[in-house]
Amino acid sequence: xxxxxxxxxxxxxxxxxxxxxxxxxxxxxxxxxxxxxxxxxxxxxxxxxxxxxxxxxxxxxxxxxxxxxxxxxxxxxxxxxxxxxxxxxxxxxxxxxxxxxxxxxxxxxxxxxxxxxxxxxxxxxxxxxxxxxxxxxxxxxxxxxxxxxxxxxxxxxxxxxxxxxxxxxxxxxxxxxxxxxxxxxxxxxxxxxxxxxxxxxxxxxxxxxxxxxxxxxxxxxxxxxxxxxxxxxxxxxxxxxxxxxxxxxxxxxxxxxxxxxxxxxxxxxxxxxxxxxxxxxxxxxxxxxxxxxxxxxxxxxxxxxxxxxxxxxxxxxxxxxxxxxxxxxxxxxxxxxxxxxxxxxxxxxxxxxxxxxxxxxxxxxxxxxxxxxxxxxxxxxxxxxxxxxxxxxxxxxxxxxxxxxxxxxxxxxxxxxxxxxxxxxxxxxxxxxxxxxxxxxxxxxxxxxxxxxxxxxxxxxxxxxxxxxxxxxxxxxxxxxxxxxxxxxxxxxxxxxxxxxxxxxxxxxxxxxxxxxxxx
Numbered sequence: 001x002x003x004x005x006x007x008x009x010x011x012x013x014x015x016x017x018x019x020x021x022x023x024x025x026x027x028x029x030x031x032x033x034x035x036x037x038x039x040x041x042x043x044x045x046x047x048x049x050x051x052x053x054x055x056x057x058x059x060x061x062x063x064x065x066x067x068x069x070x071x072x073x074x075x076x077x078x079x080x081x082x083x084x085x086x087x088x089x090x091x092x093x094x095x096x097x098x099x100x101x102x103x104x105x106x107x108x109x110x111x112x113x114x115x116x117x118x119x120x121x122x123x124x125x126x127x128x129x130x131x132x133x134x135x136x137x138x139x140x141x142x143x144x145x146x147x148x149x150x151x152x153x154x155x156x157x158x159x160x161x162x163x164x165x166x167x168x169x170x171x172x173x174x175x176x177x178x179x180x181x182x183x184x185x186x187x188x189x190x191x192x193x194x195x196x197x198x199x200x201x202x203x204x205x206x207x208x209x210x211x212x213x214x215x216x217x218x219x220x221x222x223x224x225x226x227x228x229x230x231x232x233x234x235x236x237x238x239x240x241x242x243x244x245x246x247x248x249x250x251x252x253x254x255x256x257x258x259x260x261x262x263x264x265x266x267x268x269x270x271x272x273x274x275x276x277x278x279x280x281x282x283x284x285x286x287x288x289x290x291x292x293x294x295x296x297x298x299x300x301x302x303x304x305x306x307x308x309x310x311x312x313x314x315x316x317x318x319x320x321x322x323x324x325x326x327x328x329x330x331x332x333x334x335x336x337x338x339x340x341x342x343x344x345x346x347x348x349x350x351x352x353x354x355x356x357x358x359x360x361x362x363x364x365x366x367x368x369x370x371x372x373x374x375x376x377x378x379x380x381x382x383x384x385x386x387x388x389x390x391x392x393x394x395x396x397x398x399x400x401x402x403x404x405x406x407x408x409x410x411x412x413x414x415x416x417x418x419x420x421x422x423x424x425x426x427x428x429x430x431x432x433x434x435x436x437x438x439x440x441x442x443x444x445x446x447x448x449x450x451x452x453x454x455x456x457x458x459x460x461x462x463x464x465x466x467x468x469x470x471x472x473x474x475x476x477x478x479x480x481x482x483x484x485x486x487x488x489x490x491x492x493x494x495x496x497x498x499x500x501x502x503x504x505x506x507x508x509x510x511x512x513x514x515x516x517x518x519x520x
Contacts, residue, residue, distance in 0.1 A: 359508030
């Protein structure tokens with residue numbers, strides 16, 4: 001059967017074999033479809049949704065849905081603003097995979113009973129508006145209630161459940177898994193997600209999507225683990241990370257309906273001017289943004305995300321001045337160079353004749369837990385030049401740091417000697433034979449104590465306020481946002497977050513001050 005038949009309507013007599021042929025080419029982009037996938041063409045031909053007017057209309061992918069379809073992989077995590085249409089599109093894609101790939105079980109997991117019922121209504125509408133020949137033929141259902149649709153002739157199922165059901169994926173073999181609004185799942189979301197992942201086949205497709213809800217928690221952790229994205233002026237484009245997850249970020253202005261009366265250009269704030277320059281917004285979108293600010297006030301950035309950092313609102317008492325951190329997040333430049341699969345970012349290369357410091361907060365190197373972090377600072381100004389954040393330790397970390405320090409004009413290496421640091425220092429001195437190591441009296445390395453730690457953090461906090469322009473790393477600034485004072489008064493990363501870059505920078509600024517002080 002030719003792909004072109006999609007465009008002129010499927011005949012009533014389509015059988016299971018013909019549907020299965022479509023199932024094998026859903027991701028193809030034949031020239032006749034002008035850049036669209038077969039799945040997109042099938043969706044436009046077969047599927048119906050409830051339009052904004054309340055009437056049932058053909059599904060026509062919007063910009064966000066198209067961007068996701070272009071960039072998705074087998075495992076995806078989506079950070080988005082409200083009402084972007086992603087839930088509908090994922091439901092549509094998985095519905096098509098279910099009816100064209102025999103033996104498929106698709107599982108949708110919603111955060112609440114109400115959300116599950118709404119998703120099921122979307123899927124049921126897809127079914128109800130299929131051509132009669134399909135509904136009464138190969139896609140005749142044996143069960144289409146209690147949020148479960150069964151197609152016995154092709155041995156396929158589509159289920160919608162809630163995250164509150166602890167047995168949601170137990171005993172199932174899942175080919176498609178959609179986790180909707182993960183940030184709002186009740187109970188132990190991480191445990192629930194782990195159980196669902198265990199039910200997935202090796203080739204299963206996964207989509208995790210949510211609007212943000214605070215720093216920390218399962219969705220925030222999953223987003224952070226997916227590593228970095230490349231930037232365009234309009235959207236962060238996902239890439240494959242070490243864990244195989246692709247990140248997608250969709251800010252509110254990608255929805256074409258989010259517009260209001262244009263504002264006067266002469267009355268723009270500095271923040272609005274920066275946003276226009278960074279994201280290419282027009283004055284009608286700025287008008288809509290002002291309406292959002294008036295209606296949502298402090299939670300506007302959470303509900304209508306503008307960047308992938310500030311949308312995660314901080315809970316707890318922040319240690320650092322948030323207005324300064326968030327302002328710098330908006331203006332911080334991207335790295336000029338990325339190495340080691342993005343773990344090492346470089347903003348400023350070494351300049352002949354200048355002196356540098358590499359400050360290190362080491363970790364054990366396992367794939368979980370803390371990262372090993374290093375900050376490269378210019379000695380004269382304290383300017384952040386490069387940053388390492390990687391699950392690496394031992395001799396490999398020593399070799400990476402030695403190469404980095406030598407690249408930066410034989411920089412000082414200031415290593416925290418607490419815990420893993422003593423072993424790292426031994427490698428640096430005896431194996432790598434690096435001679436310019438920071439000394440605390442007669443002992444190599446920096447010792448962080450109950451006295452020096454608050455002093456280090458205080459110096460970092462002051463630098464953020466007085467000279468925010470010296471900080472370039474969005475990863476570091478993101479950690480600053482989730483660095484809070486807990487109930488006992490200790491300054492630390494919020495549960496589920498990291499502070500490795502914060503501590504490396506605090507150590508770097510403190511060690512730099514000692515090294516440049518008179519008599520040192």
